[in-house]
Amino acid sequence: MAGLTGRFSTVVKAKISKLLDRAEDPSETLEYSYQKQMELLQNVKKGLADVVTAKKRLQLQSQKLEQQVVKLDTQARQALAGGNEALARTALERKTAIQAELQGLDGQIAELEGQQQSMTENQAKLQSKIESFRSKKEVIKAQYSAAEAQVRISEAATGVGEEMADVGLAMQRALDKTENMRARAQAVDELEQAGAFEDLTQLGAGEDDIDRQLKELSGGTQVDSELEAMKAELAAGGKNAGELGSGDQPGAGEGQSA
Amino acid sequence: MIVRIATEGQYRLPDAVVERVNALDNDAVAAVEAGDEARFTELFGQIIALIRAEGERLHDDELHGSDVIVPPPDTSFDEARHEFSGDGLIPD
Numbered sequence: 001m002a003g004l005t006g007r008f009s010t011v012v013k014a015k016i017s018k019l020l021d022r023a024e025d026p027s028e029t030l031e032y033s034y035q036k037q038m039e040l041l042q043n044v045k046k047g048l049a050d051v052v053t054a055k056k057r058l059q060l061q062s063q064k065l066e067q068q069v070v071k072l073d074t075q076a077r078q079a080l081a082g083g084n085e086a087l088a089r090t091a092l093e094r095k096t097a098i099q100a101e102l103q104g105l106d107g108q109i110a111e112l113e114g115q116q117q118s119m120t121e122n123q124a125k126l127q128s129k130i131e132s133f134r135s136k137k138e139v140i141k142a143q144y145s146a147a148e149a150q151v152r153i154s155e156a157a158t159g160v161g162e163e164m165a166d167v168g169l170a171m172q173r174a175l176d177k178t179e180n181m182r183a184r185a186q187a188v189d190e191l192e193q194a195g196a197f198e199d200l201t202q203l204g205a206g207e208d209d210i211d212r213q214l215k216e217l218s219g220g221t222q223v224d225s226e227l228e229a230m231k232a233e234l235a236a237g238g239k240n241a242g243e244l245g246s247g248d249q250p251g252a253g254e255g256q257s258a
Numbered sequence: 259m260i261v262r263i264a265t266e267g268q269y270r271l272p273d274a275v276v277e278r279v280n281a282l283d284n285d286a287v288a289a290v291e292a293g294d295e296a297r298f299t300e301l302f303g304q305i306i307a308l309i310r311a312e313g314e315r316l317h318d319d320e321l322h323g324s325d326v327i328v329p330p331p332d333t334s335f336d337e338a339r340h341e342f343s344g345d346g347l348i349p350d
Binding site for chain 1: 262264265266267279280283284286287290302305318319320321322323324326327328329330332338
């Protein structure tokens with residue numbers, strides 16, 4: 001078969017024959033398989049622990065960010081009620097950026113849970129194939145001539161080798177995904193350390209850079225429409241005037257229907 | 259014919275189905291070469307769905323080498339483009 005499948009098959013089969021060539025006699029593949037399986041098992045356990053740790057970290061971040069969303073929304077409302085539209089806009093931009101982060105985190109957590117489960121299943125499958133190889137080998141030896149037995153054992157060993165290569169591949173992909181997730185958690189931590197998610201009232205020097213980054217992250221249209229909606233609510237008679245408004249910024253309150 | 263979906267498992271497929279997979283696979287290569295990611299994603303999804311629907315899953319204790327190995331279901335466009343030519347995708 002040509003195509004992607006053909007190319008992929010060739011690559012995998014080259015890998016498998018390399019794996020099997022290490023044992024002189026196909027029967028030895030069993031011993032080699034056990035040893036390799038133990039290594040795989042250790043790696044899988046380590047990989048799963050990594051997944052769980054990264055997941056917990058993201059869940060904590062996720063909770064923290066959800067609180068920030070509520071806080072920023074309140075602050076935007078207060079700023080707008082106080083006539084400070086620029087501050088309200090900044091708060092909404094941050095809120096939008098945080099919401100986008102939250103969505104990404106949830107998706108990745110779910111994906112990794114799936115990976116974790118299929119890794120466990122693959123591991124069990126490999127185990128049964130190796131058990132099956134162990135018993136089949138003896139049956140074949142008893143039933144066939146030496147030459148014929150060699151051929152049949154070889155064939156069975158290929159089945160085991162293929163399963164091993166496949167579990168290795170599945171594990172590598174699961175670990176790559178964990179690595180991506182860790183990088184994302186790291187990025188969120190760094191944004192947090194840079195003050196991106198801090199209370200707006202506590203902003204100090206250097207905020208310009210954060211704001212610029214946040215603007216890139218957040219879709220401008222969502223911020224605009226939220227701002228309009230808030231204005232409409234306020235105009236409709238919301239009397240919860242905030243304490244955040246600063247009258248210092250010239251022109252900040254222009255265009256508002258009082 | 260025995261077909262493996264990498265990272266998932268092995269299926270026994272009737273020849274007629276193998277021919278359909280083959281045709282879709284060739285189209286998928288054309289999509290990759292044309293840089294058409296959406297088309298690739300659609301075709302590759304069809305390949306996986308067809309094997310799952312028409313194939314008979316091999317028992318865990320059956321020992322056969324596969325005639326054909328299909329890339330993992332979560333294969334990305336970039337992987338399809340770059341990684342199947344070398345040995346980057348399969349660990350030692």
